[in-house]
Amino acid sequence: MSDEEAHDAFRLIRWSETQGAPVCPKCDCSAVYTYQTRKLYKCKACAHQFSVTSGAIFASRKLPIRDYLLAIAIFVNGAKGHSALQLSRDLDCQYKSAYVMAHKIREAIGAPVESGTVAGEVEIDGAYFGGYVKPANEKENRRDRRKTPNGKRRVVVTMRERDGITLRYVFDAEHQAVPTIAAKVQPGSTIYADEASSWDVLRARFLTKRINHQEAYSTPEACTNMAESFFSRIRRAEIGIHHHIAGPYLSAYSREMAWREDNRRISNGEQYLMATEAALKHPVSRQWKGYWQRSVA
Structure with missing residues (x-):
């Protein structure tokens, strides 16, 4: 999957109610400008700039979008779970990145029944x-x-x-x-x-x-x-x-x-869609955002 295809997949899943049309996460306005040079949007009502992951649990991301889609697919495919060390090897990223990513997915999928x-x-x-x-x-x-x-x-x-x-x-x-x-x-x-x-x-x-x-x-x-x-x-x-x-x-x-x-x-396909939708509609994690930048007990 290319970066463009991954971005379109994220957009269609997050804003499924509007058939993929972006909606401002700050004021819920559907009238937005689309930047041609960067994958960003700007709300016409409040002038807030946002991306496909802004306000969601993967906000302030560093990895490519397709890596997050791949991480969710690998995560839900494990019958007994998936370790962060194995996920870091699958994604070819640091262990710290995979560890926080896995915990963000856990938080998102479990939130609806809390x-x-x-x-x-x-x-x-x-x-x-x-x-x-x-x-x-x-x-x-x-x-x-x-x-x-x-x-x-x-x-x-x-x-x-x-x-x-x-x-x-x-x-x-x-x-x-x-x-x-x-x-x-x-x-x-x-x-x-x-x-x-x-x-x-x-x-x-x-x-x-x-x-x-x-x-x-x-x-x-x-x-x-x-x-x-x-x-x-x-x-x-x-x-x-x-x-x-x-x-x-x-x-x-x-x-x-x-x-x-x-x-x-x-x-597995339904589980993947459920987990992706949960991650894109879950707010920013107060526990895992900036986890490695602060003192961790």
């Missing part, structure tokens, strides 16, 4: 990810690493609507998710959960069906298999792709896996 709620039959569960405790060399010094706190391991709590969307949030402990569950699950819903004591208080608000995983993983009355499927995707991504997910970024990776899990049945 403010949503779930209803009907909802599965609730939590799983711990991140952190690493190095095993001791000698046998007598070894500990159960699953029960050894290291300050980095956090829990992802999911609210997965059967035949619907997946909401996920990151907490330090499962019981901290109860207020969020009460706010995000609509009244009248049926909650399916395991035997964890953290979910006992949900019986006061919802019809709750429980399953004891110490006795069975699934029964005709209750199961949390869809929530476990979501956690399995994160686990495979952590083990096979990223190898390490730091606590502060666990929310971003779980957001990506929720999107992949919800859209696993649609074609």
Whole structure:
């Protein structure tokens, strides 16, 4: 794809409501001037100059437009995710550029469901990810690493609507998710959960069906298999792709896996269009714009 073709593709996807006609991101005016020497537009109403990526998550870009289209195509093609190191090799760019680009895509694709709620039959569960405790060399010094706190391991709590969307949030402990569950699950819903004591208080608000995983993983009355499927995707991504997910970024990776899990049945082409449209309509990222230019913890 040439630069001109990539620019036209971006323009048609971003301004699909106007059949590709540019619209000012500042005042939403559709009357614009088009520069002939540069791929820029100027609003007739407010005189604001903008490009096809202005005001979107790829604003202030440095790479060619076609590299961003290629990055999205490569990103959505991975069933278990795509590492920033591999993406930098595919695009022949610096690791830092690929790292921020991948996180911008994660932010954009997960944004549409962030403010949503779930209803009907909802599965609730939590799983711990991140952190690493190095095993001791000698046998007598070894500990159960699953029960050894290291300050980095956090829990992802999911609210997965059967035949619907997946909401996920990151907490330090499962019981901290109860207020969020009460706010995000609509009244009248049926909650399916395991035997964890953290979910006992949900019986006061919802019809709750429980399953004891110490006795069975699934029964005709209750199961949390869809929530476990979501956690399995994160686990495979952590083990096979990223190898390490730091606590502060666990929310971003779980957001990506929720999107992949919800859209696993649609074609790669549709996923590509969805991700590109989400990236071009998402506002500038306050977390990832200028990420390497400031102090990063």
